[in-house]
Amino acid sequence: MRVAIIGAGKMGRWFTKFYLKEGYSVIVSSRSKEKLLKIRDEFGVEIADNVNAVKSADRVLICVPIENLEDVIKEIHSYVRPEQVVMDICSIKEIPVKIMHKYIKIGTTLGTHPVFGPGVKSIKNQNYILTPISNKEKVFAENFKSWLEERQANVFIVSPRKHDELMSVVLGLPHFLGLVACDTLLNCGNFFEMKRVAGASYKMLLTLAEAVASEEPEFYASLQMTLPEIEKIEGLFFKKSREWLNLVRRKDRSAFANKMELVKTKLMEVNPEYAKSYEVMHRLLEAIKS
Numbered sequence: 548m549r550v551a552i553i554g555a556g557k558m559g560r561w562f563t564k565f566y567l568k569e570g571y572s573v574i575v576s577s578r579s580k581e582k583l584l585k586i587r588d589e590f591g592v593e594i595a596d597n598v599n600a601v602k603s604a605d606r607v608l609i610c611v612p613i614e615n616l617e618d619v620i621k622e623i624h625s626y627v628r629p630e631q632v633v634m635d636i637c638s639i640k641e642i643p644v645k646i647m648h649k650y651i652k653i654g655t656t657l658g659t660h661p662v663f664g665p666g667v668k669s670i671k672n673q674n675y676i677l678t679p680i681s682n683k684e685k686v687f688a689e690n691f692k693s694w695l696e697e698r699q700a701n702v703f704i705v706s707p708r709k710h711d712e713l714m715s716v717v718l719g720l721p722h723f724l725g726l727v728a729c730d731t732l733l734n735c736g737n738f739f740e741m742k743r744v745a746g747a748s749y750k751m752l753l754t755l756a757e758a759v760a761s762e763e764p765e766f767y768a769s770l771q772m773t774l775p776e777i778e779k780i781e782g783l784f785f786k787k788s789r790e791w792l793n794l795v796r797r798k799d800r801s802a803f804a805n806k807m808e809l810v811k812t813k814l815m816e817v818n819p820e821y822a823k824s825y826e827v828m829h830r831l832l833e834a835i836k837s
């Protein structure tokens with residue numbers, strides 16, 4: 548099996564290593580010649596332009612930013628053969644799947660989202676989402692799911708729309724909170740002094756803030772601008788912040804405590820495992836403290 552990886556950036560490099568380890572033959576193409584030569588020298592893989600990579604492969608994995616996906620698909624679509632599978636790995640799925648369907652009429656396409664970054668060591672215990680639409684895609688997705696599960700990944704099959712709704716909450720909101728928290732903390736006085744005297748909750752917040760703020764701005768901007776439900780969810784966060792802030796402003800201690808009690812009760816209702824996760828969080832807090 549020969550895989551063409553298009554895009555020799557962070558994820559393209561990760562998947563090159565991954566498929567080589569799996570014993571696949573890998574050919575890589577990318578826009579920047581420099582990155583391409585680096586990946587060739589480092590991993591000993593073949594390199595080519597996008598079209599020749601597609602022509603020589605059984606399977607194609609497109610690892611470019613969403614903004615560049617349509618250009619790549621336009622360039623390669625007429626070279627896709629009936630037995631080939633073309634997958635993208637964009638972190639949103641509705642737009643990429645539409646783009647692939649618009650141009651690729653021969654072969655099988657599949658929207659995929661590895662929900663992990665290039666820093667992970669292996670696919671074991673990582674989440675991987677597949678978003679097939681047609682029957683042909685569903686059949687391939689089930690096979691690919693089994694293959695990934697043999698490698699101990701957690702695989703989910705959902706529609707592109709459902710994927711994007713989920714990601715608005717599980718990616719978009721924490722990114723937004725991390726950035727706003729980081730921006731706030733940097734305006735709260737001496738950052739390093741606070742870190743020195745801080746307890747576990749501040750350290751947890753800082754972990755999120757620093758992790759998000761150290762990421763690639765273009766990638767994070769792209770997610771915030773394209774996730775479909777993001778404005779609604781972040782708007783809700785803003786509304787909730789105002790509600791809590793109003794209680795603090797009014798110094799309404801009992802209303803604050805009641806609201807917090809309500810949140811705890813609701814959490815217990817939606818997540819009966821809450822007591823257990825609370826224990827886990829406590830252990831986490833203790834670990835951060837030590």
Ligand SMILES: NC(=O)c1ccc[n+]([C@@H]2O[C@H](COP(=O)([O-])OP(=O)(O)OC[C@H]3O[C@@H](n4cnc5c(N)ncnc54)[C@H](OP(=O)(O)O)[C@@H]3O)[C@@H](O)[C@H]2O)c1
Binds near residue numbers: 557577579615619664
């Ligand atoms: N990073 C993550 O944590 C993560 C996690 C899951 C999924 N993803 C998804 O993975 C994709 C890639 O992300 P990344 O972090 O690897 O981005 P990246 O490091 O910026 O790499 C993207 C690569 O695509 C290349 N490229 C752009 N246009 C191209 C074209 N027309 N033909 C060939 N190559 C082209 C770029 O070339 P240049 O070097 O010339 O710019 C670059 O090497 C994105 O869709 C992202 O949503 C990322």
